Amino acid sequence: MALSASLLIRQGLRNGWSGYIRTCASSFAMVAPSRSLHDHQGSLPRLPVPPLEDTLNKYLKTVKPLVTEEEFQLTEEIVKKFAAPGGIGQQLQEKLQQRAKKTDNWLSEWWINAAYLDYRWPVVVWSSPGLVFPLQEFKTLDDQLSYAAKVIVGALDYKKMLDDKTVPIDHMGKDLLDMSQYFKMLGTCRIPGVTRDSIVYHGQSDNPPKHIVVAHNNHYFKIDMYGKEGKPLTINQVLHQLRNVVERSTHPTNPVGILTTQNRNVWGKAYKKLRKDKLNKASIEDIQRSIFFVALDGPIVNPTGNEMTDAALLCVHGNGSQGYAGNRWYDKTIQFIIGKKGAVGLTYEHTPAEGPPIANLMDHIVNFINTGNFQKEDRTMKERKLPAVELDRPKRLMFNIGDDIKQEIEDAKCALDSLVEDLEMTCFLFTGFGTSFIKSQRLSPDSFLQMAIQLAFYRIHKEPGAHYESASTRKYLYGRTETIRSCSTESVEFAKTMLDENASIDEKVSSLRKAVEGHKNYAKDAVHGYGVDRHLLGLKLCAIEAGMDVPTLFMDVGYIRSSHMRLSTSQVPARCEAFMCFGPLVPDGYGCCYNPRPDSVVFGTSAFNSSPETDSATFRAALEESLMDMHDILLKSGLKAKL
Template identity: 60%
Template sequence: MTSLVGLFRAVARPSFLKTFPRSEAKITVAMRGIMTQQNLPHLPVPPLKKTLDKYLRTVKPLITDEEFKITSNVVAKFGAPGGVGEKLQSLLEKRAKSTTNWFADWWLNGAYLEFRSPVTVYSSPGLVFPLQNFKSSDERLTYAAKMIAGALDYKKKLDEDAIPVEKLGKDPLDMSQYYKVFGTCRMPGLTKDTLHFADPNNPPRHIIVSHKNHFYKLIVYDDNNNILSWGKLLQQLNEIIQSAGEPGPPIGVLTAENRNVWGKAFKKLSEDRENMESLDIIKNSLFLLCLDGPNPDLGNLNFQTRAALQTVHGNGSEANSGNRWFDKTVQFIVGDKGEVGLTYEHSPAEGPPIAFLMDHIVNYIEKAPSDVAGGKSPKPEKLKFNISGKVQKVLETAKENVDKLVDDLEMSCFTLKAYGKEFIKSQRMSPDSYIQMAIQFAFYRIHNEPGAHYETASTRKYLDGRTEVIRSCSLESVAFAKTMLGSKSNEEKVKALQEAVTGHKQYTIEAVNGFGVDRHLLGLKLIAIENGMDIPTLFMDTAYIRSSHMRISTSQVSGKCDSFMCYGPLVVDGYGCCYNPLPNEINFGTSAYKSCPDTNAEKFRQALEKSFIEMHDALVSVQKSKL
């Protein structure tokens, strides 16, 4: 892995660089209503000195005093008047004046399209819907039909510009990501992928349903372009179930391969005319619905964890990993035991548009009217794939590789039942900052040291905004963890918690306003590379390397329903931790890699629960003492 690839893996979800042409990045997709947002401000370039001062403060907990002295000298030299930092800052400011978002093109390429490891586990999250208890195949297929209808109903609202503009306080947010979800597909390349978007002049009228590794084209609109009723959709799903026969070869696992390998296999597949037609039908579909088969014995894992694993990777080549097309932006998943949710390819959008889509579907399913479908529905079309000897060989290797991914990922998902965001609000604290400090505390409890900690902040208040990093590990968070684990009074523990929460909240405000550390520093490095300059010493210093090795990768993805998102860790010796704070409980999806002896998802879950309880008890004790 090149140093630049490693850099991107350290500061987001993976990878590499090349300027993405603006004509491609802007995307030809119907975006009614978005044009009214062209007056959104452009992403600012933060002042160099402020970023460097903030950077020193964020790295201090992660390095020794001697290392900090060295880093301070490196930073001082970098930021000196007339030094390399000022030169790079000037170049970055020049770039910002000529683009709507100086970071967006770099990010799409670096974090996604030139990342060559599999999207499965390493990049694409799973989103678990409220779990079901299907008592029959009819019940399951009815749910699936309503899920399709709910997604199409949401798309109709997008097409009619009926989705309200989100706001952060009084600031409207960029809504373009919402319009990049349907009809989008990541296309594999030999060294770099591309994004395919549906033609707005000839929008898709079909989806793909996968079952037993077979792929079917389903027309979902009538001749007048009205959405088919869920009853008619149910007819098509029943026909698929009845006609599927034996499982087909798990061709879908190719989409879980290394992107270069998949790019070569895609080229080979495309040499056959029928294959090319099938690939085009999948590429141009609105989304996938995966009707999954049974899963292997997963031992004592709870239902939430089972569902999380199924949405992230499908549990292997002999289970449901071949019943996927991981390149599609959205794949809805309906398991045979009630595991329901989706997996999404991350490059076009962050979590909020996907969570809004989920909430709409869940609400639609709950309120869907009775439907007695009259007349005949369109007949599903089974797609054909002819697998040559060369492709078969790649397919066998892909099966082995996806099984290795499946075997290595450990997840422990749970609901903290003790309390939720309403209790935290009653303590006059930010729920997100409070949860972040609990995660820091849990890590410190296990490892007896702080860990570099990534939390996603949205920069969508700016045109084409994506994300910034909230560096949750701080001097205050370390002091808080030490205080909680020491023999301090409850008053001292609460005071340390309040200070840590206040510090995190302040950093969050700066990050969502585009004034974090990571994107600015990364921009300075990339502009140096783009201009053929030497990479400054700052980016090879111990502090930068250690603070960018995000051992804790976290994100709040809030859904109104009983749901949670989940994904793999960013680094081998790290944890993934996504959460949905509900009024009286909090859902968590946590992960680790079994191949790392220092991390364990179940131990992290236990430490996290214990941390929440101890924080609660300290707060309640102090409250009682004041009565």
């Protein structure tokens, strides 16, 4: 796969949180639906095709800080030729406009395939993010199982809102947002293929699933969640079932689930072998059809000394073959993870949804648990002295594992352990200040934090790095994401000025405000569908579908360098002190996810050990120093103004 094409695909693997919340003047909120969700969906506008000239001019601005003057002149010539009257650019623009007229969203089907189903690298680390819930402290096995039961019932409570279509409609400012992703995250599973995967939405079928699958010591159990009378199980009933699971799986078995961590082509071939056995096929289908997946893990393997980082790694890759990667099924959209000592979270397969629906599910569960909503029903049953409901005990899902599959498992272990060894993370709570201070300076919190990330990178590497931040385009029907290119001429000038010992406080503050404003304007364009990357991708795919040569623009150094996103970032606002984490987009890059709070910011950063240039702990130090420097110049500037 060509580098530029690979990176375009990888850009789809981030969450769409940033730009969705607080990246422009509008702010995210949820409102109770005043109309039916169907009526709401039908009223949404269609994703626009931006004017070609506007996109190319914006593209040149994003390329300039990343190339030499000579390289930029060549890029300008290529862009000029691409945009010439009657040229290839205009031909492709017309094809894209025709596609937009015939579809509800000209990008959505292409995006599912290009960003996810055609993507052949493992979903672990390279695609699926981890979402760490507020850390817990479990002293006993029953503490762990009790919390798991509450998570399960809380998730089913949210599912009822989805089933009843009473989930609040999201909006950003005055814009109502597309809600289709909410109805695709439960009962959904990715299916491996030899060259392209597929995805099945069981939750939207005429016969939706009524069960979940729970894993413990690599054993899988199917648990019906609605009892014989069709009513959802209570907390105590779920807890009873989980105890039964643990009692019947005291020793580890073959880690069949580790196959889902493999390269997608390799897993696709192994999947065909595995399903040839009828017993295996039935067990796989029960997993795929489940509402969601729950992994009951043991204690952290190879702890780092940082509980936040330990929980993040548990959610991202399960600590490999010596940990709990076999106690998973990474093709499931939602996998809740409940560690023995209190590490709690989820990992999700990214194809059907961006982050906001997942975050709202998490927030609902955490609130459900914290407010004790589950206790009323259990207490009422006890007071009425209702007889115990007879439950079918959890059904063990069996696998016949021959020598060929055993070898596939061993190969998967080796491949995953290499990836686990390579990924290093540093997760931390920054307590210097939070969004309250940033807002007091009349600055956009997200843009401010993005500039801090830019400054941290420049502080370490003495040069700018292409910088990806995802923006949600859900104001349009079936909208997914657009790229905010956070590296700009303004951000580079800001970084240089901040690190210049001879620059005055006023000069530093002025450069900061200009950089923040530049980012804010780009973010605003991106959430309205007027970024650079998705339009260029659409033009490229038009050429490929028409059997044309890929235009020179996509092979130019300007395009390749500006698409090599050394910084992959997302904002993940949550009501609780949760945070998201993921691997870098490129081998010599960083991942940086953050949850901004009024008086603090929760960060999850990552890098690869195989890159001699990057280190997440070094990045953390540079980021904290950059944040405090930005804070201090604003305070000094304010004091100076008062004198």
